[in-house]
Amino acid sequence: MLREDVTDAIRAAVFGELAAVGYARMSIEGIARRAGVGKTAVYRRWKSKLALVLDLVSAVAAEGLPAPATGSLYGDVRALLEVAAHALRHPVASQVVPDLLVEAARHPEIADAIKSALLDGQHGVAAAVVRDAVARGELPEGADADRALDLIVGPLYWRLVVVRTAMPAGYLDDLAASAVAALKA
Amino acid sequence: MLREDVTDAIRAAVFGELAAVGYARMSIEGIARRAGVGKTAVYRRWKSKLALVLDLVSAVAAEGLPAPATGSLYGDVRALLEVAAHALRHPVASQVVPDLLVEAARHPEIADAIKSALLDGQHGVAAAVVRDAVARGELPEGADADRALDLIVGPLYWRLVVVRTAMPAGYLDDLAASAVAALKA
């Protein structure tokens, strides 16, 4: 029976290494070193670096996303931005997510895992928000969920992950209002 | 006197390697191999992988960005999106840019180089577009160029680089209209 505390230590170490050096530079030896375990313990559980990361990403997927239902489009969008901003401010997440996205272009398995772990979940939430807004008459029939996601999350991701500039006070409120205006255009 | 054709071959090889394996995995040996030159030729010109990449990024910066002046906010935004979409559709650019952005978080020199090569230029263009729009009365006084850039480029970057999904016909027109509506909100 594999010891669970060792497994947990390895999982935590992978996140650490992923954030510190990125997927490309990450090594099994480095993971074992950081976790304070032997390489044997790692290879007994996963057969490769790729399998290890895929397992981790899938685990994140299982957590699911809360779908906002505030009763107004602005409220839903604002709530979405809050959750996204909170996630993207985590130093680990803001380092690991773009790193894996880049790597996904080279490893279809990673692309698939990220798609079902993150993008599909986001798409579902966006679709629900759009559906509710259409039902309330805030958006016209046939509004597109993909487009909505682009308009809502895009500016925030750009600001927090690409430009990496501080957001002024009230910026999320502003972004939410801007996104609602864009959606209705 | 260093031979210029060799220098060019190395530069091209760096772009190739950067797109193929990423900055982290890129090696001087690999660059020389791809360029069909000896390692000596590389080390004679640059002292490290980092210096090589910084030099390349700076060279890109020197090219500059065309500032649109179509006479309307929508026109300017649409032109900006066209240029950005064209650049981000290049397979090499869409692979290299996010890769270097991730690496920038670990190497301040790369962050600085990218900032002056890409972000500063974009900021300048956005500032000009906003200034013109304010002068025409299309935007209120004190409109923020950073916010404008987030709203214009963010959704496109998200779609093309993060989600990597095809854009439906006329999507750039739609994005431009949406961005204008967002800006005026």
Add this chain to the structure above:
DNA sequence: TCACGACGGAACGGTTGCGTTTCGACGTAC
């Protein structure tokens, strides 16, 4: 014509990680 310097290629010793194997110590289930 000749000397100089950059060229590609090969080798250097050193480091790092690969994936595997072996080892003795420990813990737990039976």
Add this chain to the structure above:
DNA sequence: GTACGTCGAAACGCAACCGTTCCGTCGTGA
């Protein structure tokens, strides 16, 4: 109390790349 399996640690041979050095070739400028 014994037998089994996981544990950390260490070493294995192998491969890649580091940055440097030396080589013989070739093209060019004086």
